[in-house]
Amino acid sequence: MRLRAIGPMEPSFAWDGARLYDEGDDPSPHLRGAAASVLKTDHGGWRLLRDPLGINKLFWVQDDEGDVVLSTRPWRLIEAGFALEHVRAFPRGRVAELLSGEVVDRPLDPDGLGAGDALDPDDAGARIRTTLDRYLNALATRHGAARTYVCLSGGLDSSAIAVLAREHFPDAVGVSFDLDRAAASDDRLTARRLAHDLGMPLLEATASAEGLLDWLDTVLRDGIDWRDFNVHAGLVNAALADAIATDADGRPALVLTGDLPNEFLVDYHAETYRGTTYYELPRLGMGPLRSALVAGLDSSHREIGVFGAWGLPVVQPYAVAVDSYLRLSEALLELDDRKERLCRVVLGDRLPDYVYSRPKARAQLGGGESGGGVLGMCLDRGVDAPELRRRFARLHGAEEAVLGRFLRAGRYRAGVPAAAGAPVA
Numbered sequence: 428m429r430l431r432a433i434g435p436m437e438p439s440f441a442w443d444g445a446r447l448y449d450e451g452d453d454p455s456p457h458l459r460g461a462a463a464s465v466l467k468t469d470h471g472g473w474r475l476l477r478d479p480l481g482i483n484k485l486f487w488v489q490d491d492e493g494d495v496v497l498s499t500r501p502w503r504l505i506e507a508g509f510a511l512e513h514v515r516a517f518p519r520g521r522v523a524e525l526l527s528g529e530v531v532d533r534p535l536d537p538d539g540l541g542a543g544d545a546l547d548p549d550d551a552g553a554r555i556r557t558t559l560d561r562y563l564n565a566l567a568t569r570h571g572a573a574r575t576y577v578c579l580s581g582g583l584d585s586s587a588i589a590v591l592a593r594e595h596f597p598d599a600v601g602v603s604f605d606l607d608r609a610a611a612s613d614d615r616l617t618a619r620r621l622a623h624d625l626g627m628p629l630l631e632a633t634a635s636a637e638g639l640l641d642w643l644d645t646v647l648r649d650g651i652d653w654r655d656f657n658v659h660a661g662l663v664n665a666a667l668a669d670a671i672a673t674d675a676d677g678r679p680a681l682v683l684t685g686d687l688p689n690e691f692l693v694d695y696h697a698e699t700y701r702g703t704t705y706y707e708l709p710r711l712g713m714g715p716l717r718s719a720l721v722a723g724l725d726s727s728h729r730e731i732g733v734f735g736a737w738g739l740p741v742v743q744p745y746a747v748a749v750d751s752y753l754r755l756s757e758a759l760l761e762l763d764d765r766k767e768r769l770c771r772v773v774l775g776d777r778l779p780d781y782v783y784s785r786p787k788a789r790a791q792l793g794g795g796e797s798g799g800g801v802l803g804m805c806l807d808r809g810v811d812a813p814e815l816r817r818r819f820a821r822l823h824g825a826e827e828a829v830l831g832r833f834l835r836a837g838r839y840r841a842g843v844p845a846a847a848g849a850p851v852a
Contacts, residue, residue, distance in 0.1 A: 428525055428844070430473050432465055433498040433507055437483045437731060438740040439464065440566070442747050444558075447565050454522055456536040459747040460562075461731065463517070465497055472526030475844075479540055481519030481725035482746055484651065484732065487844060488513045493528075495844045500732070501833075502648045502823060511825040512832065516839035519725045523843050532843045540721070541753025548759060552772025554751040559773075562747045563595040566681075573681040575599040576630070576671050578664075581617030583770050585685030586782045588744055590774060592683050593625050599683075601629045602671055604663050606636070606800060617785060624779060632670035636804045639666060643810065644822060649736040651839075652727040653819035653830065655812045656706045659801045661729040668737040680739055686730050687745040690720040691752035692766050700799040700806060713760035721753070723837035 441448035441462035443455035450464045454476055463483035466474045475497075477485050487497045488509045498504050501514050517523070520540075523532035546554070577589045579601040592599045603618035605611060611619075615631070622629035639662050646661035647653060671682060689695055693716050697707045709719060734741045745752075759765050767783050799806070820827045833840055 428473075428528055429494040430465065430525070431494070431496050433496060433503045434500060436465065437461070437463060437499050437735060439483070440740075440742045441478055442562050442565060444561075447569055454535055456538070458535060459749060461741075461743065461746065463499065468524070468526070470526055472524060475517055475521075475523045475525070476535065477517050477519050477521060478746075479520035479535055480721070480746055480749060481516075482731065482743060484728055485517040486514050486839075487517060488515070489844050493845075495525075499735075500649060501651060505823050505825075511823045512829045514833065514840075516725070516841040518841040518843065521843065525844065530843060530845060541750050543750070543754055545756045546751060546754040548755070548769050549772055551751045551755050552769050555748045555769075556773045558748040558751065559591055559744055560595075562744055563591055566742060566744075567595040570681050571596070573679040574675055575681045575683065576602050576674075577627075578602050578604075578667055578682065578684045579618045579622065579629070580604070580685070581614045581621060581782065581785070582685070583766055583778075583782060584688045584745070586621055586778055587770055587774055588683055588685045589621065589625060589627065590777055591744075593627055599627060600674070601625075601627045602632060602667050602682075603629055604632050604634070604666050606639075606804065607633050612800075613785070617782065621779065621782060630670055630674055632666045634666040636808065639801065639804065640808065640810065642666075642669070643818070645736050646729075646733055647815070647819045648822055649732040650727060650729045651732055652729065652834070653812075653815040654727070655802075655805070655815060657727040657729045658815050659805060661733045662801055662805075664729060664733040665736075668734045668739055671734075671739055672737040675739075682734055682739050682741045684730055684741060684743055685745070686743045687724075687749075688752070688766065690724060691717070691745070691749065692755075692769070693717045693720060693760050694766055695720070698799075698802060700803050705802060712757070714757040717753075717757075717760060719837065721749075725841075726834050726837055726839050 439448055439462040441458050441460040443457045448458055448462055450466055461482040462478040463485040464476045468474050484499050486501050487495050488504055489495050504514055520535045521532055522535050575596040577592045577599050579585050579589050601622040603615050605615040642665035646658055646665055650661040693713050695708055697704050731741045820830055
């Protein structure tokens with residue numbers, strides 16, 4: 428079996444609690460954070476690996492002779508002559524050894540994410556804070572020469588990362604998104620205020636509707652998703668990425684985001700625009716819903732993929748603290764102020780009260796006070812869910828019917844390459 432990779436692999440920012448992961452390291456079961464690697468081993472075989480949350484992506488196709496072609500983007504495999512209906516993702520949280528026609532795969536962490544007894548908010552918050560501090564210190568030690576940017580919506584999650592990043596990356600720059608309109612959104616005003624209070628420069632990424640939609644095909648291809656929520660978030664990230672790339676001007680850069688606690692704490696809700704409801708979640712209890720949202724991180728590349736289209740490496744620091752979040756009880760998830768309670772344990776009064784007390788910030792709304800933000804902007808221009816689906820299919824040279832097999836129930840169709848002549852696992 429021969430392997431061939433098309434295009435670059437994505438940067439790895441995984442961490443095992445003691446050190447950052449390098450591709451040649453033996454994978455630790457405690458590995459957390461973004462990782463996907465294709466490594467030629469000393470024995471002449473190959474080792475494939477993908478992190479437990481599926482943050483980094485890895486796709487493959489296998490030809491009739493059993494040779495495997497891999498890429499981090501399906502569109503690259505399509506351009507190489509393969510069909511989307513044959514593309515699979517390598518499963519999240521697995522390691523596979525391919526040698527002399529034999530394939531052996533295993534879970535990266537046999538215990539699974541969040542294994543252990545439930546934690547109360549005080550214990551979980553203390554663990555999260557310690558984990559984030561140690562992880563950001565490791566990142567600063569290795570990547571301190573890069574110009575660091577923190578995506579700052581003014582909400583709890585991104586504001587907490589900004590506070591911590593300011594301690595480990597003293598020259599970090601905040602980056603705020605807003606739509607170009609008569610008045611700045613509350614998101615932008617809060618980001619300005621927090622950046623001022625932290626002594627952090629603020630880069631303002633302000634996009635027109637037309638400018639934002641110019642990036643739609645990039646978001647669909649590199650975000651690897653057509654679902655409206657993720658596309659709208661990807662468009663926000665495209666605006667942020669464009670502003671950062673312009674500011675960095677070719678210098679090494681590192682982008683930090685506050686993504687992931689929304690999944691860990693089930694902090695999502697539907698939105699209504701012109702009498703129609705969007706972004707609805709499945710009707711599940713909070714525990715099962717959390718499991719579904721975390722599993723759904725396997726699909727969509729609205730963060731790392733979109734920023735990667737501008738050549739910008741992205742770190743999602745909360746990924747390394749996932750176990751502490753998942754050990755929080757379902758009873759806590761039922762509380763309306765669960766995120767504020769936990770964040771107060773993590774940061775206390777180091778985060779200003781005006782951040783704790785403001786309503787939830789959702790990037791897709793761009794403030795949302797008028798016009799529905801990115802959601803309304805897309806809908807008013809005919810870029811609705813059916814159009815996003817059609818456009819994704821067209822960009823990938825596929826019939827729409829194929830999409831339901833490629834991404835279903837929040838997961839990419841996945842499997843492990845098989846030995847020549849054997850069925851795919």
